[in-house]
Amino acid sequence: MIDVIHIVLFTFLAVIAIAIIRLRDLFAAVMLMGIFSLLSASLFTVMDAVDVAFTEAAVGAGISTILMLATLSLTTSKESRLYQRPQPLALIAVLLTGAALVYATFDMPRYGDPAAPIHHHVADDYIERIDDDIGVPNMVTAILASYRGYDTWGETTVIFTAGVGVMLLLGGGRTVYRIRRRKDGRSEDGGSAS
Amino acid sequence: MIDQFGVATAALLVCMAMTLIRSIAGPTVFDRILAVNSFGTKTVLLIAVYGFLSGRPDFLDLALVYALMNFIGTIAVMKFTRFGDLAGMEEDEEEIL
Numbered sequence: 001m002i003d004v005i006h007i008v009l010f011t012f013l014a015v016i017a018i019a020i021i022r023l024r025d026l027f028a029a030v031m032l033m034g035i036f037s038l039l040s041a042s043l044f045t046v047m048d049a050v051d052v053a054f055t056e057a058a059v060g061a062g063i064s065t066i067l068m069l070a071t072l073s074l075t076t077s078k079e080s081r082l083y084q085r086p087q088p089l090a091l092i093a094v095l096l097t098g099a100a101l102v103y104a105t106f107d108m109p110r111y112g113d114p115a116a117p118i119h120h121h122v123a124d125d126y127i128e129r130i131d132d133d134i135g136v137p138n139m140v141t142a143i144l145a146s147y148r149g150y151d152t153w154g155e156t157t158v159i160f161t162a163g164v165g166v167m168l169l170l171g172g173g174r175t176v177y178r179i180r181r182r183k184d185g186r187s188e189d190g191g192s193a194s
Numbered sequence: 195m196i197d198q199f200g201v202a203t204a205a206l207l208v209c210m211a212m213t214l215i216r217s218i219a220g221p222t223v224f225d226r227i228l229a230v231n232s233f234g235t236k237t238v239l240l241i242a243v244y245g246f247l248s249g250r251p252d253f254l255d256l257a258l259v260y261a262l263m264n265f266i267g268t269i270a271v272m273k274f275t276r277f278g279d280l281a282g283m284e285e286d287e288e289e290i291l
Contacts, residue, residue: 001200001247008207012214019218028217031226034267035217038230038237041260045241050256057260061234062267069274 002046009043024079030068037061047111199247206243210236227271234264 016036023029037060044053109116126143136142144152213236217229238260245253 001203005203005207005244012210015214016218023218027223028220028226031230032217034230035214035233038234038264042237042240042244045253045256046244050253054256054259057237057263062263062270065267066270066274069271073274 005046006043009039009046012039013043026072026076026079027069029079030065030072033068034061034065037064199243202243203240203247206236206240210240223275227268227275230271231264231268234260234267238264 013036016032016039020029020032020036023032037056041053041057041061044050044056109118126147127139130136130139130142134142134146136146210233213229213233217226217233220226220229238257241253241260242257245251245257
């Protein structure tokens with residue numbers, strides 16, 4: 001049953017990808033990309049990568065759809081006819097890269113293999129020493145906040161800076177202006193504004 | 195091992211396929227927006243049912259958050275198609291109405 005779900009979801013992904021390439025209407029392509037993200041998110045969930053699925057749903061289906069729509073509102077929503085004819089060289093390059101990537105997966109450990117290196121590189125060490133070193137019962141918290149403390153600190157700084165930058169770019173000033181004006185309006189005519 | 199959850203999953207996958215067809219074929223913008231929203235709902239349901247299918251209902255939390263995100267995303271897309279701007283000002287709204 002689980003294999004059937006995988007196969008069906010992957011088939012959907014392939015169908016959507018081909019549809020996105022074929023469609024000339026860019027708005028429809030953006031909508032399909034949203035569906036693509038939702039599908040990959042459910043695929044990640046089915047494959048037990050819940051955190052990845054979460055990021056995919058938030059970023060892929062949420063933010064990037066909006067960003068794409070914002071781009072479309074600044075440009076046209078029809079694909080230009082410039083690249084309509086097939087490009088054999090590009091096709092060969094893509095096929096070669098794909099073949100190389102598939103070839104590279106043969107070296108990887110099997111899906112869900114408990115003896116894979118990623119499960120034994122440092123994890124065993126952490127599990128053994130976490131009680132003596134830190135004493136926090138939640139292992140994920142202990143690793144994020146202590147073993148990788150500087151890493152987490154840097155990440156939060158980056159995310160905070162990015163958030164502030166995006167807010168400034170998206171016209172935070174205008175929102176403040178609007179709120180201020182609304183407040184002025186309310187104080188003047190007693191809440192009958194809007 | 196086809197139990198009721200397996201049947202529900204299969205039905206959901208069929209629904210997803212039909213939504214997919216509508217989103218690819220859909221002639222108007224609103225067909226597609228509705229298709230995306232409905233597909234998001236199907237994703238939520240699929241995750242919820244899959245949790246029970248694999249015997250780990252703790253995926254339900256994830257499904258709830260997906261539902262919230264789907265709602266906000268659809269609101270944002272609708273607002274965008276209507277006003278062409280996410281920080282749509284109130285006077286713009288009055289003009290269009």
